[in-house]
Amino acid sequence: MKTIIVATDFSPAATNAAHYAAEMAVAINAKLFLLHVYQIPVAYLEVPVVLNEDEMREEADKKLIQLKNELDIKTGDKLNFETEIRMGVFFQELKELCEKVQPYAVVMGSQGTTATERLFFGGHAVYAMKHLTWPLITVPPEVKFNAIKKIGLACDFDKVIDTTPVEEIKLLVKDFNAQLHVLNTGKQKVFNPNIIFESGLLQEMLAELKPNYHFTTNSNTDEGIIDFSERNHLDLLLVLPKRHGLIDTLVHKSHTKQLVLHSHVPVMALHQ
Incomplete structure (x- = not known):
């Protein structure tokens, strides 16, 4: 069975790309694999900030379940899903998953809607498009999947x-x-x-x-x-x-x- 990997950071643009990928998966009878990669940020502050990895993962898990439920409703429970949360460097984790899954395609939002999202997730999209050897689709904000004719x-x-x-x-x-x-x-x-x-x-x-x-x-x-x-x-x-x-x-x-x-x-x- 074909597999489409969706890389998401849960931003509006990434969620839109996930909805696009879900409709695409239904069209070609593919499975959807939702991936979220998080990093423990390095804080350069006078007062050290304690970052709880367990809390970060728990929050990501909740958002991933919510996204899966949204996509289930959108597609009328027609999709098979896999989900995974990884900690690490985004591109390396995505590449490693692709080597394991051998996807039909990877789908990402082409940019975020806020300045921060455009800087980080938009940068991920351009870098992945240059270096990822698997087919990669970048979806502009607000673009919906109708059909690819x-x-x-x-x-x-x-x-x-x-x-x-x-x-x-x-x-x-x-x-x-x-x-x-x-x-x-x-x-x-x-x-x-x-x-x-x-x-x-x-x-x-x-x-x-x-x-x-x-x-x-x-x-x-x-x-x-x-x-x-x-x-x-x-x-x-x-x-x-x-x-x-x-x-x-x-x-x-x-x-x-x-x-x-x-x-x-x-x-x-x-x-x-």
Whole structure:
């Protein structure tokens, strides 16, 4: 049975992502695994603060039960659940669980609603999207799951055989019976025969999915992708971080972080 892991810090944005994941799990008959990771904070105060780990865990356990009950009601008790609370570093604990569970996907909120949530959980989302090798979906605040009928793939047509996770893309498109739209994000200003060659290879690799192909003329890659997503009413946008360095660009240029942190469309990172 497929498993979707939901990483939550119980913030409104993370809870919204959990509701999104629950509806997705029902759509593909998957189990939902709720994960909460907490850390004992280091307090730099003149008067030492006593932090009771048992109390922190007890509080987290109550919130996890409450979230599970909410999702049970939302889905009409159609879901199988597992839950786990871990103490440690968020990414390491998430990675360890993924190695154990081998999830279909991991789902997180793309950002929090408060400044603190945006700093901490938004940072977790970007870091995980760069480094987690399992499929990761970041869900924007307020986005609800209806159906995934249109999936977009941002691609720069460079070394497509070595770097495109074709089987994962095929599985995703077939599971949701979706249309695939491939966007060429390359910025070639002159004729490049290699792009034509790579384009032909990708068309052959994805032929059974019968995708629609598009290109952007926007010199700013992320703006072009966002515009494409909105104009085509995409339900899910696929990016391939290890391949074209898109996520690296996002983290180092504050204005392009908007694609992941402020996108109106859920973004899914697939690693080859």
